[in-house]
Amino acid sequence: MIKTVGVVGAGPAGVAAAIMLKRYGIEVLLFERRTVGGLLNNAWRVENFPPLEPCTGEELCRKLEDRLTDNDIAIINEEVTAIRDRIIVTRRARYKVDYALVATGTAPKRLPTLETCSRVVYEYRDIPPGTEVIAIYGAGDMAFDGAVRASLRGSRTLLFSRSETLRAIEPLKASAEKAGVELHRAESILRVEPDEALLKITTSLNVYSADALLICIGRESLIPRIDSDRCEIIGDARGEIYRQASIAIGDGIKSAMKIALEG
Numbered sequence: 001m002i003k004t005v006g007v008v009g010a011g012p013a014g015v016a017a018a019i020m021l022k023r024y025g026i027e028v029l030l031f032e033r034r035t036v037g038g039l040l041n042n043a044w045r046v047e048n049f050p051p052l053e054p055c056t057g058e059e060l061c062r063k064l065e066d067r068l069t070d071n072d073i074a075i076i077n078e079e080v081t082a083i084r085d086r087i088i089v090t091r092r093a094r095y096k097v098d099y100a101l102v103a104t105g106t107a108p109k110r111l112p113t114l115e116t117c118s119r120v121v122y123e124y125r126d127i128p129p130g131t132e133v134i135a136i137y138g139a140g141d142m143a144f145d146g147a148v149r150a151s152l153r154g155s156r157t158l159l160f161s162r163s164e165t166l167r168a169i170e171p172l173k174a175s176a177e178k179a180g181v182e183l184h185r186a187e188s189i190l191r192v193e194p195d196e197a198l199l200k201i202t203t204s205l206n207v208y209s210a211d212a213l214l215i216c217i218g219r220e221s222l223i224p225r226i227d228s229d230r231c232e233i234i235g236d237a238r239g240e241i242y243r244q245a246s247i248a249i250g251d252g253i254k255s256a257m258k259i260a261l262e263g
């Protein structure tokens, strides 16, 4: 019988699973290496979650945190390094569980040659405070979402897309145009050199100065070392192409129900 479940990751998938398990009377150990809400912490505006009015990602994260508190679920603020048979391993300790749900989300696709200093980041929340000019590299929803958020916050925002084609959905493209994002299509970033407090960004067409560079060129599944068949991967970590908070939440709920009802 499953009495204790370790949930690794407190993004939407992990939080939903943890709450549902708790409702079935199952003890939950919820691990998070950063903050509750996961990638949603970066979202400018979440408009596709029908039960809620459009709101910021940070507001949604606060709601997730509140629901954890309501359900008496504490966060274990530790990074999980491995899952062995019925043992969850962190840098500090080992935790015995009957089953594990791996809700660790995704990691960014990186461009190591551009990572010349700490002002080159892969998530909006890592942009240093006081950034007045931000360069963003990417052409998908995450790049455009970040560009709109930065621009509305008052930063001059330069968005560079390697190709002419922009993958972001139309409403985000329209919001970016309205917010005054400076769009540079078919302009690859070739080099980034720290230059005093600024970054000197050389593209295929020109040279620019910016305070920081946000790279959003895609993400891929992130999973700790697993040597156990007593676990399941849920949410974005599953590596499917369709990745949304609501899908991750549904996934978490479904897996929790399967554990509770099928053992």
Ligand SMILES: Cc1cc2nc3c(=O)[nH]c(=O)nc-3n(C[C@H](O)[C@H](O)[C@H](O)COP(=O)(O)OP(=O)(O)OC[C@H]3O[C@@H](n4cnc5c(N)ncnc54)[C@H](O)[C@@H]3O)c2cc1C
Binding pocket: 008, 009, 010, 011, 012, 013, 014, 031, 032, 033, 034, 035, 036, 037, 038, 039, 040, 041, 042, 043, 044, 045, 046, 047, 048, 078, 079, 080, 081, 103, 104, 105, 106, 141, 142, 145, 146, 222, 224, 234, 235, 236, 237, 243, 244, 245, 246, 247, 248
């Ligand atoms: C800019 C942006 C805008 C978005 N806008 C929307 C939107 O409008 N609507 C929508 O539905 N979705 C949106 N999304 C997508 C949504 O955020 C993700 O699909 C969702 O957060 C995935 O949930 P998850 O729980 O599977 O993974 P994540 O949210 O990635 O959470 C994984 C968590 O696991 C933690 N973790 C990872 N490894 C470990 C480890 N080894 N030990 C401990 N903890 C670990 C991470 O720190 C993280 O908190 C957006 C995403 C971004 C980046």
